[in-house]
Amino acid sequence: DPRSLRSTLESLDGRGYASYKQLRGRHDLGPATLAVDHVQVDPYAPPSLMRLLVPREAADLPADLVDTAAGRTAVADFLTRRAAEAARRHGPDGRDAGEVSINRPGQEVLERTSVVIGETHVEARLHVALPAAGRRIRGRDAATLLTEVLPRLAEEALHHDALDAAALRAHVTLHRDQLHLRGRLAEAGLVAVVGDGAILPRRSGDSDLPMDAADAVPFSSPESLRVTFELPSGSTVTGMGIPEGVTVIVGGGYHGKSTLLRAVERGIHPHIAGDGREWVLTRDDATAIRAEDGRAATGVDISPFIGDLPSGSDTRDFSTTNASGSTSQAAGLAEAVEAGAKTLLIDEDTSATNFMIRDERMRALIPADREPITPFVDRIRPLHAERGVSTVLVAGGSGAFFDVADQVIALDSYLARDATAEARALAEHPEGPTTAGPVFAGERRRVPQPSSLRSGRGKPAKARGRTAIQQDRTTIDLAAVSQLVDPAQTAALAHALDRLDEMADGRRDVVELIETLCARIDAEGLDALSPHRGHPGAMARPRRQEIHAALNRHRGLRLS
Template sequence: MRDLDDLEQILRSIDGRGYGGFRRLSGGYRIGRCELFIDHVQADPYAPPSLVRVSLPAGRTGVPADLVEDRRGRVAVCDFLTRRLSRLIRDAGSRHDRRDGFVEIGRVGQEVLERTTVVITDDSVEARLAVGLPADGRRVRGRRAFTLLGEEIPELASAGLSLVDTDLDRLREHVTLYRDQLSLRDRLPGLGLVALVGDGSILPRRSGDSDLPMAGGGVPRPVEFCSPASLRVTVDLPSGRTVTGMGVPEGVTVIVGGGYHGKSTLLRAIERGVHPHIAGDGREWVLTCADAVSVRAEDGRAVTGVDISPFIADLPSGVDTRRFSTTSASGSTSQAAGLVEAVDAGASALLIDEDTSATNFMIRDERMRRLIPADQEPITPFVDRVRPLKRERGVSTVLVAGGSGAFFDVADHVIAMEAYRPRDVTAQALEIAGRTDGMAPVADSDDGPVLVPSSPRVPDPRCLRPDRRGRGARTRGRDRIQLGDQEIDLSAVGELVDSAQTTALARALDRLGERLDGTVDLAEAVSELDALIETEGLDVLASSNGRPRGNHPGVMARPRIAEIHAAVNRYRGLRLVRPAGGEAHPGAGRPE
């Protein structure tokens, strides 16, 4: 391995020359107690940044062994170090002009996610950075580059990855909180709960475009969550901490209330509760079962080979909805497809907000039923399927309803939000449902199953492979992935919280493209990939056909199985292998 003198010699020799001279930097350098690895050099000043790793011996970082003895501990420690290093990099960057070069480690939000930015092994702690190399136009600034690479980056890494006593206390609190959060989440099914919303939580955010908690001392003041006595649950955690809060039971839970009283805010917190949050976020003790999925209408999305017949069938056009495909779904069709896709991907709970749903998919009131006979309506509304969904598939539903009481007939629990404070109004809601048009509360039907598992969906192996230029999937921010000439819109995927997750999804699509051979069911392939990530870590997504594509995997955060399915299902280029008597490619239709 080369050393600091070698780095200086190279940069002096290319100072003032064309930008391509930076390619000579590739390789490793020993700098003090650090090792600096330059894995990829950007092609020009306007290309994506260069990829650099900095490694310190594990014994010199001061990270206690007991905090990294399990996967959860390592994830939490790496998250803590990433946040610490990110603050140092941000502060250092504020003192320089971008043309002096820059260092990035990716955005870190309120959630604790498994990432590739800091990695701990038995021997070392490594930070993965993106570095913009300094230049005047397309000319190398060698002296400045030496200061950046040979001094500033090693100093930042040493300061960010090495801990002192006060840091150790905060680190231990961070890891303990994360372990407790996941322990609580693990216990939800055994308690018969979809989610728990902790007493004292601050659910409102500062604004619609901010994920930060509403600050204290302002107007309006943030309201601390306080669970109703009938739904209060107490959980003892491994650290000795005891948490109390509102348990959201399995089954059908309806959240009601006046406008702006916190219905959607509560559902949004439950939606984000699939990820643990940092201390001070306000939602530290809002934990949701790990496989919950939000479902909404997505007018215009593509649907490929999905069995939506439990909700939409007997179309006047004669289109078979048991393997329905369209390049531009209507609101109700898209929501039906999204729901079926979520259940087939393994969701144990669905999170639905009336405001983002297709009305004719959700309900059909008594007057409309009288005017339009059932044999003339191809849509069976969700209100008629929500209980069979739980009975037959074990899938619970948490639903926000602000304008209709139709779901009172099928609800197990009804929670009313008043000025962000919950009340259990189940008894009143069921009483109202019993008086509506003389109808009694709807009971589970004894009819045969209506929501049987969908048939396997086997993708054509060619559809997820790189384009003619050999380019795989590429990220376009948090909400977009470019695959070939098609853009995958993920803006409706509510549990996707970080662009680093989207980057991982793009890599996952590439890996699936290598795995699919025309015989493998999509669900099987995604499960295999998730198991591979679990055993080998996120870095495996940066490999190609089992071989590493360089030592720096880029900035990735782990998505769930549900998000991988969501990305594949929204890809307009998705093609399925021809089933017996079926079609090999999507048709096109808008049922409504």
């Protein structure tokens, strides 16, 4: 009971920090059970891992909000935000008096490990830095933290009495409406929708918060592309539908092209109310492709884009430890298609020009047999015709894509206009390029060798912020994987790589392995990625596309 935990902690006052070890196990705190899964070895180590378990009856969540996986994700997200708020309000602030936190979500609603709605309990997974004076235990502060702060946190964040039921319902309703709309896109022949009134620009380059409403021009759909969706909640959303096929976004510099594309990239995840992108929703396989020179690639078929290289290497089975701009973009594209992308999102700002286009004069000067690259402009239509892969592309610097565009959206001072007819009138070869026979026919199965995803001494992979995974002495650089939005997703990816390494049997290919892993997460929850039971650490679910992206950037990957 809480009093005995208090007296235990008080008796530890002044002892060496390692004595905190005896906290391991379960303690009754009154409003919650505290499960202490991992105790930090010293005050400078990562915080201890603890869980608060509140019985379902005490949480008393409305049954109709938690009866589906999507509902549980939204409810858990809501409770996580409340717990983070309560921890901030009541927690001590600093190492001496200790610290309590829970993984804080950003602007997206993602499936997370921070709060889990289980059969019998609602569980919050906390990070608790236990109070220290030097390397000694501060028993009284620890007692306050564990027997006063944590019960209060449990009551405020997880108990029914403090629940703002209307806010919870609104949160879940928005989430369900968003997923419903996203699920309707395919049958409507759309790859994305951008809602009228949406605030696309962010406050700054390093912030994901919306630009002040006073400064931002709200999105407004051109009439010819306008679509309306009825939502399960009964409301309707109107906005610009981006159809399947080839869509080119044009406009002067600084007129908002990249901002629109970036919002579409992020529309794979639902955003919270007030974000400005609530009604920007994109098919969940859509993948951003960019140049990323210096990256590694392993056994990728880039032959539709790049033929015989001066080095003599076979581009149907292309491997490099140091890709060029164009080969990296070709590899990223081929990998995205392998991972199941039916929509590609490409910005001129982050593309290799020679991968994208080649103009008439260059075609005249450099004969085709001296140029290994077939530019994307010549492959964008076969990609759609042969593989059903659509492209949304920002191209403000070249009209070459007018020949191949199904629709052209022009941005003028952040306002979208349908410029398809004007662009078509300017097209030089309105019939588009001709190709002799299919170019995307080859279907390469890439089968990882067992143990090739664990370098060196087989240490577990560890996330370093959002953009990197460290594995022994090698680093997997994910900075260019722009649809990876949260460091907790990167933490999940690190575990996913280890699980994939365990699964690799020399028979199953990359796609089969990742599908199997995703099916396991669907069945067992995100906790399944963790190597141990109890508190799994802070994870958020990445898409299968990002699992592919991490695996494909692994420098140790070897194929059978």
